[in-house]
Amino acid sequence: MKLTKTLMATSALTVAAAGAFAAGHGMSDSMTLVSWGGAYQNSQQKAYVEPYLAMNDGVSATWDESSAEAVAKLRAMNEAGNITWDLVDVVAADAIRLCDEGLAMEIDHDEVLAAAPDGTDASDDFGDLIVSDCFIPQIVYSTTFGYRTDMVPEGVDAPSEICDVFDLETYPGKRALEKRPINNMEWALLCDGVAKEDVYDVLETEEGQDQALAKLGTIKDEVIWWSAGADTPQLLADGEIFMGSTYNGRLFSVIEEQDQPVAMMWDAQVFDLDGWIIPEGLSEDRLARTLDFVKFATDTQRLADQSKYISYGPARASSAPLVGTHADLGIEMAPHMPTDPNNAANTFLYNYEFWADYRDDIDAKFQAWLAQ
Amino acid sequence: MGDAILTPIEKKPASFTASVVGAFGAFAGIFVGAANGSTLLGIVAGFVILAGLAYLAMEVLDESQEKMVRWGLIGLMGVAGFVLGGLPGLVVGLLFGWFFGWLIYWVGEGRYRAHLVPYLTPGQVLWHYTFRVICGAIFVFLITPILVVMPLSFNAEDFFTFTPEMLRFDPEGYSLKHYRDFLQSDDWQQALRNSLIIAPLATLLSVSFGTLAAIGLSQPHVPYRRAIMAILISPMIVPLIISAAGMYFFYSRIGLQGTYLGVVLAHAALGIPFVIITVTATLVGFDRSLTRAAANMGADPVTTFFRVQMPLILPGVISGGLFAFITSFDEVVVVIFVGSANQQTLPWQMFTGLREQISPTILAVATILVGISIALLATVEMLRRRSERLRGMSPG
Numbered sequence: 001m002k003l004t005k006t007l008m009a010t011s012a013l014t015v016a017a018a019g020a021f022a023a024g025h026g027m028s029d030s031m032t033l034v035s036w037g038g039a040y041q042n043s044q045q046k047a048y049v050e051p052y053l054a055m056n057d058g059v060s061a062t063w064d065e066s067s068a069e070a071v072a073k074l075r076a077m078n079e080a081g082n083i084t085w086d087l088v089d090v091v092a093a094d095a096i097r098l099c100d101e102g103l104a105m106e107i108d109h110d111e112v113l114a115a116a117p118d119g120t121d122a123s124d125d126f127g128d129l130i131v132s133d134c135f136i137p138q139i140v141y142s143t144t145f146g147y148r149t150d151m152v153p154e155g156v157d158a159p160s161e162i163c164d165v166f167d168l169e170t171y172p173g174k175r176a177l178e179k180r181p182i183n184n185m186e187w188a189l190l191c192d193g194v195a196k197e198d199v200y201d202v203l204e205t206e207e208g209q210d211q212a213l214a215k216l217g218t219i220k221d222e223v224i225w226w227s228a229g230a231d232t233p234q235l236l237a238d239g240e241i242f243m244g245s246t247y248n249g250r251l252f253s254v255i256e257e258q259d260q261p262v263a264m265m266w267d268a269q270v271f272d273l274d275g276w277i278i279p280e281g282l283s284e285d286r287l288a289r290t291l292d293f294v295k296f297a298t299d300t301q302r303l304a305d306q307s308k309y310i311s312y313g314p315a316r317a318s319s320a321p322l323v324g325t326h327a328d329l330g331i332e333m334a335p336h337m338p339t340d341p342n343n344a345a346n347t348f349l350y351n352y353e354f355w356a357d358y359r360d361d362i363d364a365k366f367q368a369w370l371a372q
Numbered sequence: 373m374g375d376a377i378l379t380p381i382e383k384k385p386a387s388f389t390a391s392v393v394g395a396f397g398a399f400a401g402i403f404v405g406a407a408n409g410s411t412l413l414g415i416v417a418g419f420v421i422l423a424g425l426a427y428l429a430m431e432v433l434d435e436s437q438e439k440m441v442r443w444g445l446i447g448l449m450g451v452a453g454f455v456l457g458g459l460p461g462l463v464v465g466l467l468f469g470w471f472f473g474w475l476i477y478w479v480g481e482g483r484y485r486a487h488l489v490p491y492l493t494p495g496q497v498l499w500h501y502t503f504r505v506i507c508g509a510i511f512v513f514l515i516t517p518i519l520v521v522m523p524l525s526f527n528a529e530d531f532f533t534f535t536p537e538m539l540r541f542d543p544e545g546y547s548l549k550h551y552r553d554f555l556q557s558d559d560w561q562q563a564l565r566n567s568l569i570i571a572p573l574a575t576l577l578s579v580s581f582g583t584l585a586a587i588g589l590s591q592p593h594v595p596y597r598r599a600i601m602a603i604l605i606s607p608m609i610v611p612l613i614i615s616a617a618g619m620y621f622f623y624s625r626i627g628l629q630g631t632y633l634g635v636v637l638a639h640a641a642l643g644i645p646f647v648i649i650t651v652t653a654t655l656v657g658f659d660r661s662l663t664r665a666a667a668n669m670g671a672d673p674v675t676t677f678f679r680v681q682m683p684l685i686l687p688g689v690i691s692g693g694l695f696a697f698i699t700s701f702d703e704v705v706v707v708i709f710v711g712s713a714n715q716q717t718l719p720w721q722m723f724t725g726l727r728e729q730i731s732p733t734i735l736a737v738a739t740i741l742v743g744i745s746i747a748l749l750a751t752v753e754m755l756r757r758r759s760e761r762l763r764g765m766s767p768g
Contacts, residue, residue, distance in 0.1 A: 032712065032713050032714075034713075036728055037724050037725065037727075037728030037729055038728040038729035039729065041728075062712075062713040062714055063559075063713060064712065064713035064716075065724040065728060066724075068727065068728075076620065076621075077624075079621070080620065080621050080624035080625065080629070081624065081625075082624040082625075082629055082630075084629070084630050084712045084713075228727050228728065228730075229728065230727075230728060230729050230730040231730070233531075233730075234531055234532060234533075234730045237529070237531040237533055238531065238532075238533045258529065258530055258531070
């Protein structure tokens with residue numbers, strides 16, 4: 001019911017805008033959108049794809065759930081000279097890589113994207129989140145910890161600090177960590193006495209990397225390594241682990257939608273960005289359709305709408321005040337946003353440049369350490 | 373051997389019966405004990421209780437009371453199970469009661485000897501049953517992963533987990549919602565439609581080309597038969613990912629990538645080897661003088677093929693076709709490369725579903741697919757038997 005209302009409201013609002021366009025003139029009538037599947041893709045479908053299709057009769061959108069291998073697939077498509085995707089959802093780091101390789105289209109954000117309702121330019125509205133000339137930010141998400149409330153030992157406070165993850169004495173039990181060095185190395189150093197502002201300086205050095213791995217080594221026997229965002233929620237629901245890291249939206253779904261005895265930790269959550277890129281080499285009519293869609297899909301109201309379905313923060317500053325209640329559960333979404341002041345008391349900023357430079361080296365080292 | 377009684381049976385000494393049944397009891401006690409806190413206590417108690425019961429049944433009570441004793445055991449163990457573990461315990465207890473009631477008389481009366489030839493030594497008798505247990509264990513090992521999926525697909529929660537409600541057999545813990553998800557979600561329905569379009573078309577192509585190739589290659593006068601055969605079978609031997617990557621680049625250049633036709637052709641190429649192999653095998657038993665006889669009576673080669681040869685090799689053609697169908701229906705690697713989002717098939721949808729969101733809808737789909745696969749394989753087996761019977765190879 002709510003969906004229908006939203007649909008009606010959005011279509012009513014945008015009827016004028018749609019009329020202004022010569023309804024699909026010179027635009028292709030189908031799009032292939034690439035995303036991550038699951039609840040996240042669902043939020044995109046509800047918040048902007050369905051409204052867009054309702055406004056544009058005869059246009060169809062197909063989802064390809066290939067974001068995880070978007071870089072490899074775009075390379076292959078480029079090589080084969082056959083780009084089948086129109087708009088690709090990737091994390092910021094992948095967007096930077098694709099941009100560097102010339103596989104993603106560089107855009108003028110002010111020209112391509114809608115201005116905020118108060119007239120602020122898109123580039124000011126998104127601000128620092130435009131980390132690459134090709135990147136069109138959608139959401140801010142964070143990687144953080146959740147823990148099972150019923151596995152907290154008696155007489156002990158629930159874990160509330162990142163270093164509780166490394167404290168096996170007070171909080172015995174299995175942990176789930178992502179099977180890659182990013183985030184884990186930073187957390188390990190933070191809990192090994194390194195000050196927040198020095199983490200990346202330390203991590204540049206061999207000794208710093210060894211120090212981080214040594215700290216991770218103290219809990220290695222108790223760690224289950226995950227590689228898909230759905231793993232940790234499943235492990236938590238099974239009671240296989242006491243605590244584990246994953247994306248905050250996944251934890252929200254476990255806690256509020258699935259009603260599992262799980263709570264969020266939020267401490268030292270690491271912010272990251274997710275957004276669209278337009279592949280290089282689209283034909284004119286497809287590019288026209290994609291630009292038309294992306295302008296709509298990333299305007300202030302649409303990004304705010306997305307937070308009705310998933311607890312990721314809209315990337316536009318002007319969307320924040322419009323964040324409302326969850327579409328099905330009716331609960332206020334603002335307190336579940338990673339950017340909410342209560343949750344963001346202690347956050348950690350992911351350093352794109354550092355990881356772009358050091359990722360290959362540290363990855364190799366980390367994988368070797370895992371195999372030991 | 374059938375059910376014939378080959379060896380007269382006699383009652384075994386009480387010490388033998390009690391200790392064998394007791395040993396089984398100790399084994400069961402490991403699990404009951406572990407579930408209730410103490411494995412060691414479970415082993416000891418299991419041995420003592422079962423040895424005692426065996427002694428009681430064999431020595432104290434009369435043999436004519438067997439039926440009553442066995443029902444009594446089922447009831448007794450059921451109640452004990454209920455006390456220890458609630459409803460699931462009751463079920464386990466009833467099963468235990470049934471099994472031990474049977475075991476006591478099977479061992480005690482020496483019935484295990486009845487269907488074996490009389491000259492076997494005790495060691496050979498023991499091995500006979502050990503062998504059966506090993507076979508059973510292998511069977512369980514193979515089948516359990518498939519069976520576990522089935523109850524989980526009726527989970528009321530969105531996780532791959534046996535919830536406490538499910539273990540208590542609480543109806544609340546079960547639901548059909550994942551089946552509903554499957555039947556109502558556009559993504560899954562589109563995937564099902566794609567699979568049902570692609571697989572039969574690919575099968576049709578595989579069967580036509582494969583049968584023709586097999587018949588051609590079975591003619592003795594065809595040159596380079598082995599080389600041609602090897603090339604045709606190669607999709608089965610080359611790692612799938614290599615075929616897939618090759619097809620991707622090739623099909624992209626000629627505009628077939630991301631089209632239904634492209635996926636159908638790719639799957640047909642994968643299915644052809646199966647058809648060739650099964651049809652070639654059937655042709656071995658085909659009597660060539662029949663075609664000559666048909667020609668002699670004035671039938672042209674096409675008529676001969678459809679009226680004489682085809683009916684006789686049909687079982688091979690059909691089982692090859694079923695393999696080709698299952699290959700296409702289960703295939704995920706090639707379709708990811710050659711297809712685009714519009715051609716998402718069921719296995720592709722399951723693959724992405726598993727990676728991005730562990731939803732039991734996949735289990736519901738898996739259960740349905742297992743059902744279909746069983747039906748298909750049963751058909752193949754029945755056809756095989758029919759063909760053997762027709763050719764007089766086995767007394768069916």
